[in-house]
Amino acid sequence: MTETPSRVLVVDDDRIILDSLSEFMRVEGFEVESAASLRDALDVLARQPVDLVISDINLPSGNGFELLHVLRKRFPETSVIMMTGYGTIESAVEAIRMGAFDYLTKPIIDGELKVCAERALAQQAIVRENRVLRERIGDRFGIDAVVGNDYQMAKVLELVETVADATVTVLIQGPSGTGKSLIAGVIHEQGDRRDQPFVEVSCGAIPETLLESELFGHVRGAFTGAVSNKVGKFKAAHGGTIFLDEISVASPALQLKLLRVLQSHQFEPVGSTKTETVDARVILATNVDLEEEVRAGRFREDLFYRVNVVTLDMPRLCERIGDIPALARHFVDKHRGSVKREVLDISADAIEALQRYDWPGNVRELENAIERAVVLCKGPHIGVADLPPKLLAAATMPPKFDAYVAMTLKEAMEEPEKRIIESALRANGWNRQLTATKLGINRTTLYKKMKRYGLETVSVGV
Numbered sequence: 001m002t003e004t005p006s007r008v009l010v011v012d013d014d015r016i017i018l019d020s021l022s023e024f025m026r027v028e029g030f031e032v033e034s035a036a037s038l039r040d041a042l043d044v045l046a047r048q049p050v051d052l053v054i055s056d057i058n059l060p061s062g063n064g065f066e067l068l069h070v071l072r073k074r075f076p077e078t079s080v081i082m083m084t085g086y087g088t089i090e091s092a093v094e095a096i097r098m099g100a101f102d103y104l105t106k107p108i109i110d111g112e113l114k115v116c117a118e119r120a121l122a123q124q125a126i127v128r129e130n131r132v133l134r135e136r137i138g139d140r141f142g143i144d145a146v147v148g149n150d151y152q153m154a155k156v157l158e159l160v161e162t163v164a165d166a167t168v169t170v171l172i173q174g175p176s177g178t179g180k181s182l183i184a185g186v187i188h189e190q191g192d193r194r195d196q197p198f199v200e201v202s203c204g205a206i207p208e209t210l211l212e213s214e215l216f217g218h219v220r221g222a223f224t225g226a227v228s229n230k231v232g233k234f235k236a237a238h239g240g241t242i243f244l245d246e247i248s249v250a251s252p253a254l255q256l257k258l259l260r261v262l263q264s265h266q267f268e269p270v271g272s273t274k275t276e277t278v279d280a281r282v283i284l285a286t287n288v289d290l291e292e293e294v295r296a297g298r299f300r301e302d303l304f305y306r307v308n309v310v311t312l313d314m315p316r317l318c319e320r321i322g323d324i325p326a327l328a329r330h331f332v333d334k335h336r337g338s339v340k341r342e343v344l345d346i347s348a349d350a351i352e353a354l355q356r357y358d359w360p361g362n363v364r365e366l367e368n369a370i371e372r373a374v375v376l377c378k379g380p381h382i383g384v385a386d387l388p389p390k391l392l393a394a395a396t397m398p399p400k401f402d403a404y405v406a407m408t409l410k411e412a413m414e415e416p417e418k419r420i421i422e423s424a425l426r427a428n429g430w431n432r433q434l435t436a437t438k439l440g441i442n443r444t445t446l447y448k449k450m451k452r453y454g455l456e457t458v459s460v461g462v
Helices: 015-027 038-047 064-074 089-097 110-141 151-163 180-190 208-216 252-264 290-295 301-307 321-338 348-356 362-376 389-396 409-427 432-439 443-452
Strands: 007-011 031-035 052-056 079-084 102-105 170-173 198-202 241-245 281-286 310-313
Touching (some): 015 031, 015 052, 015 110, 079 110, 151 180
Parallel strands (some): 079 102, 170 281
8 A cells, every 4th residue: 555645835925936846845755735825825724734834934914933823723743844035043943942843044955855854754753653652551551550559569659659740860670571661651641741752662672783773863874774864762752751671781882872861961863963952751671780780880880870860669570469369350351352252250269379479570471371361261260270381380389498507497487487477468468457367377476477577667558
């Protein structure tokens, strides 16, 4: 299927320039409308909106700034390039301030106009893509998208709500699969930039040689294969948020460039000497210890202190086993639409087996396990037999003990007892009465053991 050509409106009161520019844009493959005055331009727009307007500032029956004002109010997604034969810094600044994409001075150079138009339409495509994605972001990144009541996640969400409206850089730390990208989206969605782009970049999935271009863009001819200008992710996130996942893989040169953009909000696209300015909130994530990377000389110390302003530590799933039932049922609801039969729930035995597993892949591994079970189960309820074999084997494996170290039996039992009590508290939402009942001890005994093991300081239940 052929791509529909972009619609361009050229506006100029000089008939020779109007016809020349219109013909040039047609030859370049655009669908072109023309107008010689502000009134004519408004008539064209009333019939059908266009993707790009190229307008002179001086027009009969008005001026280009009036047209720009109408476009920003009624057609906010239309890109605008302003032209003038009497260019001044003041008029250029005013045009950009009012929302023009760029400002060109006559005589117009064909190649310069083509590049400018391509850049404007490329950025417009990114904005349109973000608008489409906005329909899904609310469901994916709303505060209710975070499933569970574990106290560690409650602390994370409390901090999310505290920093959401700030422009401060946030570093999210945690093993793979713990939901770092979800939390980054929640921060954006809860903040005052929610109506602006949220741009996510998985640094680890992009070859090192292309990562700088992906983030900062490049100009034509910057390297082999750079056949046209490219708008980078930072520019695409202007006004909104950029989320850089797996930031630890950045090369030393890229780390230096990141440090600069975090400090001054400025950068140069690859192959360009033109400095770009961007207003984008930066959220970063890592699944490795950045402090250790600094000590090993693999991560810049100054960059670490610049990104480590507010840190969110994502807990492993095995540290929040009380959330596993809610998460499992959430994923059943999410994936049961993929099968033709009705899968209603997951059995208590299956839930118990899920809670005995240590989940090295965290929430992502749990979702994969539930998706598999939804597909394979024969009845309305997922049972133990529907769970992955490795999960069942690990969950039923007896605990391993290290070699004996000289100590009394009472001392040896303290650490396992502490772990069992803490796990039971987590599983029961730190409700002491319910935990005591489940453990078969009275509440007073439980409280004494919590105090002995230092567990009462993290308890949020009563």
